[in-house]
Amino acid sequence: MNIQKFIAKRSNWTILYALFLAFFVVLPLILIGIYAFRNTEGSFTLQNITKFFTQSEALNTFVYSVGIALITTVICILLGYPAAYILSNSELTKGGTLILLFILPMWINVLMRSLATVALFDFLHLKLGEGALIFGLCYDFLPFMIYPIYNTIRKIDKSYIEAAQDLGATNMQVFTKVLWPLSVPGIISGIMMVFLPTISTFAISEILTLNNKRLFGSIIQDNIMMSDTMNYGAALSLIMLAIIAITSFATGNQDDGELNQGGLI
Amino acid sequence: MADNIMSFSPKPLSDEGCIHRAPDIPVAGHTAESSNEKAYIIEIDHLSKWFGDKQVLNDVSLFVRQGEFVTILGPSGCGKTTLLRILAGFNMPSEGCVRMNGNDITDVPPFERPMNTVFQRYALFPHLNVYDNIAFGLKLKKEDEESIDRQVRRVLKIVGLTDYEERDVDSLSGGQQQRVAIARAIINKPQVLLLDEPLAALDLKMRKDMQMELKQMHKELGITFIYVTHDQEEALTLSDTIVVMNKGRIQQIGRPTDIYNEPVNPFVADFIGDSNILNGIMVEDHKVQFMYQEFECVDEGFQPNEHVDVVLRPEDIYIMARNANAMISGRVTACIFKGVHYEMTVVTDRGYELIIQDYNMFEAGQEVSLIIKPNDIHVMHRERLYNVIDGVLADSTHIEMLGGTFECEPQTGIEDGADVKVRFGFDDVELMDYSDEGDAVGTVSFILYKGNHYHLTVTSENGEDIFVNTSEVWDDGDMVGIKILPQALKISKVE
Numbered sequence: 001m002n003i004q005k006f007i008a009k010r011s012n013w014t015i016l017y018a019l020f021l022a023f024f025v026v027l028p029l030i031l032i033g034i035y036a037f038r039n040t041e042g043s044f045t046l047q048n049i050t051k052f053f054t055q056s057e058a059l060n061t062f063v064y065s066v067g068i069a070l071i072t073t074v075i076c077i078l079l080g081y082p083a084a085y086i087l088s089n090s091e092l093t094k095g096g097t098l099i100l101l102f103i104l105p106m107w108i109n110v111l112m113r114s115l116a117t118v119a120l121f122d123f124l125h126l127k128l129g130e131g132a133l134i135f136g137l138c139y140d141f142l143p144f145m146i147y148p149i150y151n152t153i154r155k156i157d158k159s160y161i162e163a164a165q166d167l168g169a170t171n172m173q174v175f176t177k178v179l180w181p182l183s184v185p186g187i188i189s190g191i192m193m194v195f196l197p198t199i200s201t202f203a204i205s206e207i208l209t210l211n212n213k214r215l216f217g218s219i220i221q222d223n224i225m226m227s228d229t230m231n232y233g234a235a236l237s238l239i240m241l242a243i244i245a246i247t248s249f250a251t252g253n254q255d256d257g258e259l260n261q262g263g264l265i
Numbered sequence: 266m267a268d269n270i271m272s273f274s275p276k277p278l279s280d281e282g283c284i285h286r287a288p289d290i291p292v293a294g295h296t297a298e299s300s301n302e303k304a305y306i307i308e309i310d311h312l313s314k315w316f317g318d319k320q321v322l323n324d325v326s327l328f329v330r331q332g333e334f335v336t337i338l339g340p341s342g343c344g345k346t347t348l349l350r351i352l353a354g355f356n357m358p359s360e361g362c363v364r365m366n367g368n369d370i371t372d373v374p375p376f377e378r379p380m381n382t383v384f385q386r387y388a389l390f391p392h393l394n395v396y397d398n399i400a401f402g403l404k405l406k407k408e409d410e411e412s413i414d415r416q417v418r419r420v421l422k423i424v425g426l427t428d429y430e431e432r433d434v435d436s437l438s439g440g441q442q443q444r445v446a447i448a449r450a451i452i453n454k455p456q457v458l459l460l461d462e463p464l465a466a467l468d469l470k471m472r473k474d475m476q477m478e479l480k481q482m483h484k485e486l487g488i489t490f491i492y493v494t495h496d497q498e499e500a501l502t503l504s505d506t507i508v509v510m511n512k513g514r515i516q517q518i519g520r521p522t523d524i525y526n527e528p529v530n531p532f533v534a535d536f537i538g539d540s541n542i543l544n545g546i547m548v549e550d551h552k553v554q555f556m557y558q559e560f561e562c563v564d565e566g567f568q569p570n571e572h573v574d575v576v577l578r579p580e581d582i583y584i585m586a587r588n589a590n591a592m593i594s595g596r597v598t599a600c601i602f603k604g605v606h607y608e609m610t611v612v613t614d615r616g617y618e619l620i621i622q623d624y625n626m627f628e629a630g631q632e633v634s635l636i637i638k639p640n641d642i643h644v645m646h647r648e649r650l651y652n653v654i655d656g657v658l659a660d661s662t663h664i665e666m667l668g669g670t671f672e673c674e675p676q677t678g679i680e681d682g683a684d685v686k687v688r689f690g691f692d693d694v695e696l697m698d699y700s701d702e703g704d705a706v707g708t709v710s711f712i713l714y715k716g717n718h719y720h721l722t723v724t725s726e727n728g729e730d731i732f733v734n735t736s737e738v739w740d741d742g743d744m745v746g747i748k749i750l751p752q753a754l755k756i757s758k759v760e
Contacts, residue, residue: 159388162355165375166382167402167453177401181392 032241035234040227048235058219058236065216068130068205069198072137073145076194077187079138080145084186085179087146088153099150106143113140114207128210136208137198145190152186153179196244216240306331306489307352307457312361314347314513321347322358323513329457329506334483334490336500339510340536345493346461348510352491353382353459365456380457381450385465387442389434395421395445396430402453420448423482440471447479451486460492464499476502497537501525509533530648531713531720534576541582541619543716545575545644553644556617556716558592560637564644574645579622581641584609584633591634595619597627611635617716652694652731655759656687664756667725667747669705673754684759691720691734693753696745703746707731709739723747 006012039045052058087099105113117136121128156179164178202217220240223233307329314322321344329335337345350356352363354375362371370378381402389398396417397404403413421427424444434442443463450458463479464472480503483490494500500507501521509516509524509532517529528534531542545555547567553560555575567573587594595613607626611619611633619635627633656666660681664673679685700706710730711722721733723745731747739745 157386157388159384159386160390162353162375163382163384163388163390163449164401165355166353167449168376168405169401170376173405177405178390182390184392 029241032234032237035231036238037235038231040231048232049239051232052236052239058216061214061219062216064213065199068134068137068215069195071134072141072198073191073195075134075138076142076145077190080142080190081149081183081187083142084146084149084153084183087150090154102146103143105139110140111203111207114204118207128208130209130213132208133205133213136204137201140204141194141198144193148189148193149183149186152183152189156182192248196247199244200240304330306366307491308364308367309348309352310362310364312348312351312358312363314344314351314356315359321513322351325361325510325513325515327508327515327518329489329491332487332489334480334492334503334505335508336492336494336504336506337508337510338494338497338500338536339516340495343510344513345495345510349382349459349461349491349493352457353380354378379455380459381453381455382459382461383443383446383450383463385462387446389442389445389449391435393434394430395426395432395434395437398434398445399449399452401449416452417448420452423451423485424448425478439467440475443467443475447482451482451488455488457489457491460490462494463492465494465496472499479503501537507537509536511536527643528576528645530645531574531576532711534574534643534645535713539579539620539622541577541579541716542713543575543577543617545573547571547573547644551639553642556593556613557615560592560642561639562642562644563639564642567644567646572647572650574647576643576645577619577637577641578643579608579620580606581637582619582621583636583638584611584621584623584625584627585636586627586634587632588634591636593635593637595633595635597629597631597633600626600629602626618714619716649732651688651690654687654689654729654731656685656756658683658685658756662751664754667705667707667729667731668727669703669725669747671704671749671754672751673756674751676756679756679758685756686759688755688757689749689753691732693750694723694731694733695748695750696721696723696733696735696737696739697748698745700744700746703748705747707745707747709741709743709745712739712741 036048037044114136121132160178161174164174169177200217201215202221205213205215206218220233220236223229305328309325309327312322312325337348339345347356351358362369399417400413424447426444464475476499504521507521507524508518511532517524517533524537534540534542543555545553547553549569550565551562553562593613595611597609598612599610601608606622606624609621609627611621654666656664658679658681659665659670661676662673664671664687666687697703705725707723707725709721710724713720718734718736721739723731723733
């Protein structure tokens, strides 16, 4: 009887998830926090943090990563917005085949796709490196840009467009004054799904540049893997998390709850 | 359309088609040629529109005068919104043209048309506040800030929303959003304001208030209003002119009082206000027979013994306690209090059911007598006396029509495969509950109660309408099987 009551109460169902989150999200975060402020002997220090801001290698890599992520995001917006716009026009995409084709690559593991990209570049006798890296990142993350924008545009009431035309807006003005502003939530959603994960990418960059160009994710990985620099790696992770948190908070605040409207799926 | 007899075209108007009676001009003798053409701001000329193979507008013609309040009234799916969208430029007509001030504007895109629309669900831009929504049109015209500012304040005052400039449109109530939508349209000083069921989303009280305000605004602004609604009361309240539409065709154009008192066909009589519609025979001028009795009336110009439809408005029938000398007597079967009046159902001794509205109450079961005065009888030409359908003779005993195959009596002198016209009476059709029991399938699309039987319009699968008399009760939208007595089918070859 008591067990039945326990199960019937829906709030009790969350206990399992709470435990899971505590062990696999909260606890690791705390550990990262602890490790970041300790030296190899285990005593408290701020050295790991100051090292990042003083040592040029990590800082440079970070700036470089942000640069690559920015380029990738801009390219994804430039390619993704028109694609999403076309997809949202239901007359052009009867049956959803086109949408499926855009999403199809997402079914395949990112590493596989990166390896395939390497093979493709080899086949075409193209040099691997920065260009290949940006190509690969765009290829990997484009669907994450298209989908939220597609969802946002699709939900824009057609009567807004007609209202704008009715009030004297040309097709160009309909786009700049109505369609674009209304699709901004989707774009922000897309940016968060492309820009942030790109900064911390490491496997893709290593594969596509033959380990010549290193992104911030690689630096963290290198440090974490070795026991004597593990604390520094933890500090780098913490710094990245902080930056991601700040940017998400900033973009999230900017358009309130509307972000949810354009979310993925 | 199978035949002229089959269609719902308003006979008295069909020849002149596009004639529009303006309020100040008497009906008789008024034609497009005889009136001053320049007074028309909008001329809709033989407009037809197909969506795929579905025809939503069928040869619609309408002239609108400068400064007029025209309401396009009809049930949902009658084509009224499509007509408005063609006027606004969102849809292209398949045939015909639209002229404004004499210039053909059929191909002019919406943003170049000097008219503005108030949309059904307002379509206020959610990313802009009230001020920017209203200023949208003027900003596109690159007017200077100060002038925009002044005009926004002016229209906000007109719609009664002073000091709402900075408000988010989502934070407004339905009525307020409606006002913003109107303000956003009228600030552009359109020559014509198009309104697509603007009050449909408001509650009754708010709707009544807004109706009065709209009427007032129309008076003050002097803009031509073209207003689409399915609400007959709204149309009667607001309009200078009402255009009644059904199934893509204009049924009647006229002043509200004309439409109410002189409906041209049962559809209009049934759609505008409550009515009793009965079969009758016009014996001679001023003498009409219905409910097995002869009545004096004021109508004339009918053939002797012409079959007609008789309209009696419920409020025009006088009801009193049973009186041996009265022409009509009966018994009250239901009585409902409607606020101002009582609505009673009376079944006459001869078996006709009539709806009567009166301030005096007669309870169910009471014996009553009725008086109908000559002035209150409205007689309409009957649109059709029998069904006429196009078909193909499959073999000598079968005929293909209405999307099915029907049995008929052996035909001689018509070869197989010939195109034929098939005639049959309204009473010869039997409707079956299950669509597979009939020879063809149809949907009940219009129901008219004629006092002692129902006159149904049944639309077959291939889109043709047949008319059926029945005493059984069907609902609008019912799927039915259609069966016709073989001996009732009168077949003639199409030459």
